[in-house]
Amino acid sequence: MNYYPSIRHWLTRLSASDPGLLRLKQASKVIFSVISSVVTTLLLLKLAGSPLFTAAILSGVIGMMGILVVMGDTEKEKKVTTLLLALSSSVSVTLGTFLPRWNHAADGALLLIIFLAFYLQKYGMRYFSICMVGFMSxxxxxxxxxxxxxxPWFYVAIAVGITYAFLWNFYLMKDKPEKVLKRSMMSFHKQTNLTLEIVKESILDPNKSKARLRSLRKNATKLNEYARVISEQLGSTDPGDIWPGIKPNQLRLYVFDTEMLIETFVTASVQLKLLHALEHKEVRETLSNVAKALIDAEVLRDEYDPKHLHVAEKTVQSLRSQLNAYNTKQMDSSKWLYLVRRIESIANHVIDGAYILQKAQEDYLKYGAKDETKPKEDEPSDEENDSNDDEETGLKLSTKKAFQAVIAGGLSILLGYLLSPTHQYWILLTAYIVLLGTESVGSTYVKAFQRTAGTLIGAILGFYLAELVSGTGIFEVICLFFCVFMAFYLFQVSYAIMSFWITMMLALMYDLLLGGITEKLLQDRFVDTLIGAGIALLVSSFLFPLKTRDKINESIIEFFEELETYLSGFLESFAGKNKTINLADAAFNLDQKLNQIRINAKPFEKIPGKFQNTGVERWMTILVAINYYAKHLVASTSRKSQYEQENELVEMIEHISECLKDNSQTMRELLKGNRNLSVWDLHDERKFIEKYPDRNKGKVLNHALLIHNLYYVWKINQSILSLATELGASRKLASTQKSSGDMAK
Incomplete structure (x- = not known):
């Protein structure tokens, strides 16, 4: 009986691990397309009495690539691209039959296709798809x-593969954004509840567990990832089609608040234990009750019971009452009371958001849909896109990658003929794939390492698996298709794992095609992979290299651009201006920028000591803190009207906003290599705000609330000052630049 909760926990974790079941659906489409293509082509070959088994393999490859490489902004574009793949593959197969008659003509054709695959990406991803299929053909x-x-039989195989890819992609398993969003919200709620369960256990358990702390942080990070996925989906999917009456901004804010509640709950529960606050029975029990009540408050469940939301509201109210009681008690609770208050504040936001969603659905059922024109999502204008292109001086990245690929391809073919003439293109294939999707030298290194490691382990285990199932017929085929499924199901999890399953698949395929597999063949496979990965890394390091640190700097610059917009939008309401941005949207955008920095910094993590010695680890710590403070500006502050009516305060807030804007711009200039710059220290501005007489009694926003709402603004600026001074900037007092004499008082 004790095992049931553990089993239920892991089943829930497994179902939540794929938000929207996107990976499962993509892998399923690939495997169904491959199986359909191979089986149909085999049947046609058998009916015609043709022994050309290899045509069925090409059909499966085309069926797979017709799913994987087709990209576009609209379904119509994707359909056209899919059909063009048939033309590209047919022409390429025709070339493949003629070119070998002339020495190295096929080599030249492959190098040309590789060059175009990279170079033409600047005109659209469709051309990359066409060239990719052309290369493989x-x-x-x-x-x-x-x-x-x-x-002719290969033309038939191509037609069959493209047909099935078209059918599975656009009809039989067509992507339905509404279903994907609904599944994503289910994963989000499951992950939320899993984390809250661990939080509840941590609160009630008097012992400190490092394993539980790691689990809490890992689960909170997962939830952050799921929240970003939902935010992106809301850009193109109307939640009102699933939950009538609910608008995208309402759902996005609810997701944001829930994520922030979990993040706050996780960090606060750890600190509360360290400060011995959880030794107070009433605090411990109330917080655990809040966690338990929020687990049941999934307002978007189909079988949702409204009473759960009322219970959650009452539980949070009891927490608020307890906070008020502690304020009057004669005890030293000031060190930890603010942590509990922060939980209470954000929990209120979550419950308010849940009530808004609930009311929106109820109003829709009562009054029907309102005649509203949906606001268009913000999209970059053509002028903005053009300006972004103009900013890139010299050769574009796609052109640089094209030249890198050609040089790497030429070296790969040369070594292929010298080292493994029976399969001279294995090295080329590895070099080509390693260069795909990598921009910096560091990212190329990581992909080369993952490709090599995955191939090595896959070759070893694949050899023994092929030996084990050899001659079993249908079972061997089932194992082969299983490897294909696992490769593409886990592709987004780890490229090394994908390479492992692909190599396992190739071992089984060689066994089927050759009637047996040798250690020498798989050894050659690994050696060629190692050489190809090494060539790709070597070329990317010496020809138009983009250093990992430069790539990190680029993404940090984008982070500060987003931060500048975010802070300006937050402070606008205090000066009586209408906010020009949706702060929840901006918070998710900021999260996305931070995640991109993490991705670009990963190569340093793979090299022992590099992460610490380059200072990137410290930078990441400060940027994570800035992101945390920025999100709490929205999560921890009042959602009511915040217009400050005192002219001096309005002027000061506008002044602070300008200083923060200047500091953000200065940071971007410092990252570009400019020096002898200075940043504003807002120490006097903070002092002015916090010591300003409370003249606003009876108004919407009182002085104490203003101090609370601006708390994280000062924390953000202190973090910016820390980074800027490390880059050589000097500090200057912003108050000395302000004309008003009130600052000096």
Whole structure:
């Protein structure tokens, strides 16, 4: 009986691990397309009495690529691209039958296709898809030394593969954004509840557990990832189609508040234990009750019972009453009371957001849909896109990558003929794939390492698996298709794991095609992979190299651009201006920028000591703190009208906003290499605000609330000052630049 909660926990974790079931659906489409293509082509070959088994393999490859490489902004664009893949593959197969007659003509064709695959990306991803399929078709036909008389069957195989890819992608398993969003919200709620369960256990358990702390942080990070996924989906999907009456901004704010509540609960529960606050029975029990009540308050469940939300509201009210009682008690609770108050504040936001969603659905059922014109999502204008292109001086990244790929391809073909003439393109294929999707030298290194490691382990285990299932017929085929499914299901989790499953698949395929597999063949496979990955890394390091640190700096600059917009939008309401941005949207955008910095910094984590020695670890710590403070500006502050009516305060807030804007711009200049700059120290501004007489009694926003709402603004600026001074900037007092004499008083 004791095992049931653990089993239920892991089943829930498994179902929550794929937000929207996007990976499962993509992998399912790939495997169904491959199986359909291979089986249909085999049946046609059998009916015609043709022994050309390799045509079925090409059909499966085209069926797979027709799912994987087709990209576009609209469904119509994707459909056109899919059909163009058939033309690209047919032309490439035709070339593959003729070119081997002339020495190295096929090599030249492959290098040309590789160059175009990278170079044409600046005109659209469609051209990359076309070239990718063209490369694989020339590679396949040249490898098999295809004869002209066999070409018609390969055309049939291409047609079958593209047909099934088209059917599975656009009809049989068509992507429905509404279902994806609904599944994503289910994953989000499951992950929320899993984390709250651990928080509740941590609060009630008097012992400190490092393992539980790691689990809490890991789960909070997962929830942050799920929240970003939902925010992106809300850009193109109307939640009103799933939950009638609910608007995108309402749901996005609810998701944001819930994520912030979990983040706050996790950090606060740890600090409360360290400060011995949880030794007070009433605090411990009330906080655990809040966590338990929030677990049941999933307002978007189909079988949702409204009483759960009322219970959660009453539980938070009891927490508020307890806070008020502690304020009057003669005890030293000032060190930890603010942590509990922060939980109470954000929990209120979550419950308010849940009531808004609930009321929106109820109003829709009562009064029907309102005649409203949906506001268009903010999209970059053509002028903005053009300006972004103009900012890139010299050769574009796509052109640089094209030249890198050609040089790497040429070296790969040369070494292929010298080292492994029986499969001279294996090195080329690895070098090509390693260069795909990598921008910096560090990211190329990581991908090369993952490709090599995955291939090595896959070759070893694949050899023994092939030996084990060899001659079992249908079971061997099932294992092969299982490897294909796992490769693409886990592709977004780890490229090394994908490489492992792909190599396992190839081992089984070689066994089927060759009637047996040798250690020498898989050894050659690994060595060629190692050489190809090394060539890709070498070329990216010496030809148009983009250093990892430069790439990190680029993403940090984008982070500060987003931060500037975010802070300006937050402070606008205090000066009586209408906010020009949705702060919840901006918070998710800021999160996305921080995540991109993490991705770009990963190569340093793979090299022992590099992360610490370069200072990137410290920078990441400060940027994470800035992001945390920025999100709490929205999560921890009042959601009511915040217009400050005292002219002096309005002027001061506008002045603070300008200083923060200048500091953000200065940080971007410092990251670009400019020096002898200075940043504003807002120490006197904070003193002015906090010591300003409370003349606003009876008004919407009182002085104490203003101090509370601006608390994280000072924390953000202190973090910016810390980073700026490390880059050589000097501090200057902003108050000395302010004309008003009130500052000096």
């Amino acid at each position: 020339v590679y396949f036909s040249s490898l098999l030394k295809l004869k002209l008389t066999q070409a």
